[in-house]
Amino acid sequence: MTLQTWIAAFLTLCVFSFLYKDNPFYxxxxxxxxxxxxxxxxxxxxxxxxxPNVWTPLLHDHKLVVLIPLALGLMMLARAWDKGxxxxxxxxxxxxxxxxxxxxxGYMQAQIFAxxxxxxxxxxxxxxxxxxxxxxxxxxxxxxxxxxxxxxxxVHGAGARVGIYFLMxxxxxxxxxxxxxxxxxLIARVQFLLRDxxxxxxxx
Amino acid sequence: xxxxPLLLTFLSGAAIAALFFIPHYRAQAANSMLLEWTLxxxxxxxxxxxxxxxxxxxRKVRNRAEGWGFSVVTLVSLLAITALGVWKGVGEGTPVxxxxxxxxxxxxxxxxxxxxxxxxxxxxxxxxxxxxEATLLLVTAIxxxxxxxxxGELISHRLPGITEWLLDxxxxxAKRAIAIGVGLxxxxxxxxxxxxxxxxxxxRS
Amino acid sequence: MTWVRxxxxxxxxxxFLLVGAGAALPLLFPLNLPVAVTPRVRAxxxxxxxxxxxxxxxxxxxxxxxxxxxxxxxxxxxxxxxxRKHVQVIAMTLYPAGTGLGERAISTAAKAEGxxxxxxxxxxxxxxxxxxxxxxxxxNLRGMYxxxxxxxxxxxxxxxxxxxxxxxxxxxxxxxxxxxxxxWIQFAQGRYHAPLVIGCTAVMATDYYPYLSxxxxxxxxxxMKGAAEYERLIDTFxxxxxxxxxxxxxxxxxxxxxxxxxxxxxISKRSGGDGGGPASGSMTR
Numbered sequence: 001m002t003l004q005t006w007i008a009a010f011l012t013l014c015v016f017s018f019l020y021k022d023n024p025f026y027x028x029x030x031x032x033x034x035x036x037x038x039x040x041x042x043x044x045x046x047x048x049x050x051x052p053n054v055w056t057p058l059l060h061d062h063k064l065v066v067l068i069p070l071a072l073g074l075m076m077l078a079r080a081w082d083k084g085x086x087x088x089x090x091x092x093x094x095x096x097x098x099x100x101x102x103x104x105x106g107y108m109q110a111q112i113f114a115x116x117x118x119x120x121x122x123x124x125x126x127x128x129x130x131x132x133x134x135x136x137x138x139x140x141x142x143x144x145x146x147x148x149x150x151x152x153x154x155v156h157g158a159g160a161r162v163g164i165y166f167l168m169x170x171x172x173x174x175x176x177x178x179x180x181x182x183x184x185x186l187i188a189r190v191q192f193l194l195r196d197x198x199x200x201x202x203x204x
Numbered sequence: 205x206x207x208x209p210l211l212l213t214f215l216s217g218a219a220i221a222a223l224f225f226i227p228h229y230r231a232q233a234a235n236s237m238l239l240e241w242t243l244x245x246x247x248x249x250x251x252x253x254x255x256x257x258x259x260x261x262x263r264k265v266r267n268r269a270e271g272w273g274f275s276v277v278t279l280v281s282l283l284a285i286t287a288l289g290v291w292k293g294v295g296e297g298t299p300v301x302x303x304x305x306x307x308x309x310x311x312x313x314x315x316x317x318x319x320x321x322x323x324x325x326x327x328x329x330x331x332x333x334x335x336x337e338a339t340l341l342l343v344t345a346i347x348x349x350x351x352x353x354x355x356g357e358l359i360s361h362r363l364p365g366i367t368e369w370l371l372d373x374x375x376x377x378a379k380r381a382i383a384i385g386v387g388l389x390x391x392x393x394x395x396x397x398x399x400x401x402x403x404x405x406x407x408r409s
Numbered sequence: 410m411t412w413v414r415x416x417x418x419x420x421x422x423x424x425f426l427l428v429g430a431g432a433a434l435p436l437l438f439p440l441n442l443p444v445a446v447t448p449r450v451r452a453x454x455x456x457x458x459x460x461x462x463x464x465x466x467x468x469x470x471x472x473x474x475x476x477x478x479x480x481x482x483x484x485x486x487x488x489x490x491x492x493r494k495h496v497q498v499i500a501m502t503l504y505p506a507g508t509g510l511g512e513r514a515i516s517t518a519a520k521a522e523g524x525x526x527x528x529x530x531x532x533x534x535x536x537x538x539x540x541x542x543x544x545x546x547x548x549n550l551r552g553m554y555x556x557x558x559x560x561x562x563x564x565x566x567x568x569x570x571x572x573x574x575x576x577x578x579x580x581x582x583x584x585x586x587x588x589x590x591x592x593w594i595q596f597a598q599g600r601y602h603a604p605l606v607i608g609c610t611a612v613m614a615t616d617y618y619p620y621l622s623x624x625x626x627x628x629x630x631x632x633m634k635g636a637a638e639y640e641r642l643i644d645t646f647x648x649x650x651x652x653x654x655x656x657x658x659x660x661x662x663x664x665x666x667x668x669x670x671x672x673x674x675x676i677s678k679r680s681g682g683d684g685g686g687p688a689s690g691s692m693t694r
Binding site for chain 2 (some may be wrong): 004007008009011012015016017018019027028029030031032033034035036037038039040041042043044045046047048049050053054065066068069070072073074076077079080085090091092093094095096097098099100101102103104105106107108111112115116118119126131133134135136137138139143146163164165166167168169170171172173174175176178179180182183185186188189192
């Protein structure tokens with residue numbers, strides 16, 4: 001049993017202690033987590049982004065072009081002071097511009113066109129046609145629900161109503177799967193405590 | 205004073221969208237270069253976030269506000285891990301890697317695992333069949349929770365098939381509509397940003 | 410009905426205790442309930458199973474330790490299947506803290522199946538930037554990864570020697586707990602038309618059904634349950650299958666709580682009470 005296992009088990013129990021009530025152990029773990037997570041992110045960004053993309057190209061390869069992202073990054077830091085908001089706006093403008101540009105072809109191709117093409121294909125043969133028809137009805141009615149430019153009245157309103165039912169079934173499925181995911185994480189923590197820490201379960 | 209940033213947004217957005225369609229390797233190299241630049245800006249944004257976190261907790265410590273001792277824990281861990289990571293690296297076998305596996309990993313996974321308890325409690329107290337819509341959601345969730353695990357097969361051999369149908373038909377229809385809606389929304393918002401119609405991300409002047 | 414009111418006002422810690430016991434007891438006293446294989450996991454298995462020996466796949470394990478409960482057993486199962494079929498694996502991660510996990514998954518699977526580094530698999534390690542890496546691999550793998558994780562040039566590694574982009578890969582497999590999966594669909598599949606299989610956390614799984622229908626995905630492995638199904642398909646007994654009894658019991662407890670809560674509400678309403686409205690629905694009580 002290593003020191004690492006003992007510390008991990010102690011912190012696991014600190015977090016679980018919240019289930020009884022809020023207490024100093026939980027608050028300690030919570031504050032440690034915030035600091036450790038932020039520190040880790042910073043360290044990773046330094047080692048994996050700033051060194052290979054700025055430091056090395058600039059100092060070893062003398063690529064002056066990296067001064068542009070460096071300048072944009074440093075300008076972003078100006079936001080830490082109220083008067084620097086105007087300077088930081090340039091970095092934000094570049095970042096938002098790039099990801100807006102990336103989003104257009106990416107979403108169009110993978111999400112809009114590919115999904116519309118699949119929605120518009122002929123129905124499956126036999127009984128499968130019923131399911132194909134239901135998928136099409138579901139798609140159109142949910143889209144009708146999301147169309148807020150016109151009031152949900154008459155045929156549009158009835159369609160939107162059916163759309164809500166489809167949405168509720170989908171959300172129910174998502175809820176079921178979310179429970180599954182969280183329970184899986186809990187099981188893994190219990191496996192850790194019982195197997196790696198207390199050794200009451202056989203090893204993997 | 206927003207004309208300059210708006211022009212920058214237009215140029216960067218239009219350039220990266222256009223480069224997507226040009227298969228020439230030079231165009232793709234330019235594409236990759238612009239994306240790499242965003243990684244650098246993102247890294248600085250994280251530094252900015254950490255400065256803000258530091259200021260917030262340092263203020264608590266200075267003012268001896270309630271729970272200031274916990275803020276010291278945050279400040280020390282933030283500083284120590286950043287310094288160790290910058291000095292010794294973050295790869296396998298480094299002190300930061302050890303800390304990550306000992307501190308960050310169990311804390312993060314246990315925080316998420318807490319949700320299993322909270323969901324169970326919420327399911328008991330708040331998951332009510334008060335309307336047709338809520339009943340549909342509730343019944344589907346119950347069928348999924350039972351039908352997707354081993355016990356479902358034992359209760360009825362039809363249950364897994366029903367869950368598969370729920371996922372393949374109504375779920376697929378709704379998720380497809382959401383995907384198309386999100387896609388259209390993302391594209392139109394992106395266009396509005398690039399064309400300077402949507403400016404709220406730049407904040408107040 | 411006083412007892413109904415008392416039931417609805419039950420201390421939340423009793424519910425927590427029930428859930429905790431539900432997770433722990435089946436681990437201590439396993440029943441080994443059967444794990445049924447669902448069509449989407451079988452589709453993923455079949456797609457990999459159909460690859461001829463000597464095929465090359467890119468496996469990106471894009472997760473960190475916080476969600477490893479779901480994705481680590483999945484990684485080991487998929488890797489073992491590939492090694493068994495003599496499918497060569499080029500593995501990588503887009504998450505910094507995924508490096509150690511990815512390496513551990515590969516070494517666990519390689520040890521179990523007798524696979525050898527560089528002959529049966531290559532480990533490229535971590536690279537920052539989702540889209541940058543995906544586009545980079547599509548244009549020039551060596552530009553993105555001149556050397557593998559251990560510093561060996563890709564031309565010196567038999568597995569990667571003739572691979573320069575998605576065109577030389579028979580499949581891309583992404584095991585992810587984040588938007589990385591969406592980017593693999595947008596770039597590897599959408600832009601470079603690589604056949605794609607995704608394994609993801611259960612939270613994300615239902616969102617990807619439209620992509621299965623449109624054949625943008627060949628298969629989908631969802632959460633620890635999906636991993637358990639995959640373990641069953643390759644006839645192994647890993648952590649995912651070990652956890653399935655507990656998964657069943659906790660699900661039963663949650664469903665039981667929902668039913669009891671609603672029944673109590675129904676009885677309370679019939680006897681003229683408010684039945685515990687939103688005020689008593691607080692989950693933090």
